[in-house]
Amino acid sequence: MVHSVASIGRSHSGSHPRPGEISLAHHGILFLDEMPEFPRAVLEVLREPLESGEIHIARAARRATFPARFQLVAAMNPCPCGHLGDPQQVCRCTPAQISQYRNRLSGPLLDRIDIQMEVPALPVSALQGATQGESSTYWRERVALAVECQWQRQRMRNAQLQGELLDRFCALDSAGTRLLSRATEALHLSARGYHRVLRVARSIADLEGSESILPRHLAEAVQYRRMAQSLAQ
Ligand SMILES: [Zn+2]
Incomplete structure (x- = not known):
């Protein structure tokens, strides 16, 4: 089930904490269209559940913890007018407006988004052809097979691998280790980013039916984090 969000995290005012959209999306998809249009404070609420799969809500003297293990899918424009980089239309935003728009997504939030892709505007002729x-x-079917293979191997999804299990099931050969070290330096990956790249690479390998993570799986996973770097700069 897809949950689109009007109010994240806290659905009702009053003194009793109640699960908001984030918890309603538990085991589902939380979709945020026009992500930078959400107040930054609201977006920052996502950081905790993206990491732990739970959300803590404090209301007056009461505190509550709700499950919130969702898949976040979000969309945004390249700039406020939406035409930056579009060969068909001119972007009229100033550099200050563009950076203000992008800065609404904090580095720590972007660090928790595993796959970031730019989707350029296509001319109508390209769409028709x-x-x-x-x-x-x-x-x-391919995704179901990959999930089944994760279950057989480790009894959980790759996204849930932590600590020792992460080391064990996302082990790299020497070429992979070198590649990831270089990428970590070049992209200034955080420890969290490093581990997230490993999990994504594991999933890419699983989709291919590959038992080990090969350098090309890692390279693809690293590439998905490039936008976070360019937005954070
Ligand atoms: Zn623009």
Whole structure:
């Protein structure tokens, strides 16, 4: 089930904490369209559940913890007018407006988003001539297979791997270790970012049916974090 968000984390005022949209999205998808349009304080609330799968809400003297293990999917424009980098239309935003818009997403929040992709605007002719990709049914089967393989191997999703289990099931060979060390330095990855790259690389390998994480799986996972770097700068 997809939950789109009007108010995140705290659904009702009053003294009794109640689960908000974040908890309603437990085991589902939390979708945020136009992510920078949410107040920064609201977006920062996401940091805790993105890390722990739980949210703590304090209301007056009461505190409550709710489950909140969701998949975050979010969309944003490249700038307030939406045309930056579009070959068909001119962006009229000033550099200050663009950086103010992007700064609404904090570094620590972006650090918790594993896959960040830029989707350039396409001319209509390209859309009309587009060939059909693989069907959703095809992808659903591949994802189901990858999830099943994670379950057989470690009894949990890759996203939940921590500590010793992460080291054990996301072990790299020497080429992989070198590649990730170089990427960590070049992209200034945090420890959290480093571990998240490993989990994504593990999932890419699983989708391919590969038992070990190969350098190309890692390289793909690293590439998905580049936007966080460019936005954070
Ligand atoms: Zn613009």
